Amino acid sequence: MSIAERLRSRGLSPKKRFGQNFLVDVSASRAIAEAATTPPGGTVLEIGPGLGALTRPLLERAAKIVAVERDRDLVPLLAAELEAPIAEGRLSILEADALTVDWAAELVGPRPHVLAGNLPYQITGALLERATGLADRIDRAVFMVQAEVADRLLAPPGSKTYGALSVFVQAAFDVKRLLTVRGGAFYPRPDVDSAVVVLSPHRPPRAKETESFREAVRAAFGARRKTLRNAWRSLYGWSKDELEAHAAEAGISLDARGETLAVEDFARIAAKKR
Missing domain, CATH: 3.40.50.150 (Vaccinia Virus protein VP39)
Known part of the structure; x- marks a missing residue:
């Protein structure tokens, strides 16, 4: 049937x-x-x-x-x-x-x-x-x-x-x-x-899905056509200078767009939030 x-x-x-x-x-x-x-x-x-x-x-x-x-x-x-x-x-x-x-x-x-x-x-x-x-x-x-x-x-x-x-x-x-x-x-x-x-x-996971990680990902893709400098301008309440410093420490160019970042890139920027 x-x-x-x-x-x-x-x-x-x-x-x-x-x-x-x-x-x-x-x-x-x-x-x-x-x-x-x-x-x-x-x-x-x-x-x-x-x-x-x-x-x-x-x-x-x-x-x-x-x-x-x-x-x-x-x-x-x-x-x-x-x-x-x-x-x-x-x-x-x-x-x-x-x-x-x-x-x-x-x-x-x-x-x-x-x-x-x-x-x-x-x-x-x-x-x-x-x-x-x-x-x-x-x-x-x-x-x-x-x-x-x-x-x-x-x-x-x-x-x-x-x-x-x-x-x-x-x-x-x-x-x-x-x-x-x-x-x-x-x-x-x-x-x-x-x-x-x-x-x-993955054992262990490539990134731990913390709230900081989710926030960075969503901000990056919520403004897909913008550079990370603009998409992340209010990320974690950082000032412009703080964002520049933390991105440099994480090895991320703020002139890039979110869709170019790998999982580990998002994990590194999220780890900078204290």
Whole structure:
């Protein structure tokens, strides 16, 4: 039975407010599951299982899965279809918002501890922010995101797609593109392509995401066309002379623009705040 038929049999349809585009490509699902569970075993927190396209191949390889689903209409459907692994204690389904669930508290079980899921576009940035905050406590994250988001996550300094999201994620993770997934792999079909990215935590991180670090990054990219001299003119309440001195000590030219700086450059300027 197709996804459309399964939904119709319950009087349901995809919900735009939840950004529901269900993955129907079996090979893509298996590739994501394999990336999330190599070596086999471990505990996976799955974000947005939907109708279980990824949950099923994950169950073939993971020791334990906690699936967080916001749509209350899908939870009983998924629970009925996956009754056996739930009874065995290998799968638990939480009806909850992935933005508010305590991910660390749910990732209790054998390692590796992995985050996985097809991220809704509307909240992709917020979910990635939560993942970076948990980087020191997980072993991997495997996410399906829109292709343009994957480009931003992978972008090097100086490129057009390099921005604040690139810096924050690259500070915490090594980012790899696993595969591109075309629109036809989903129901309903989206207007854009997607990509699967594998995020592996840096040990230690390239930069500690302190408030000072975040402030420097956001100021630099909030005024993208300006030089750092202008973008950072009120940074940390420094005077013009203090900014000049601290930037020189950090080896940063204030005539440069924010998109040319590497993660470590932002870390060095942030470290100058006392």
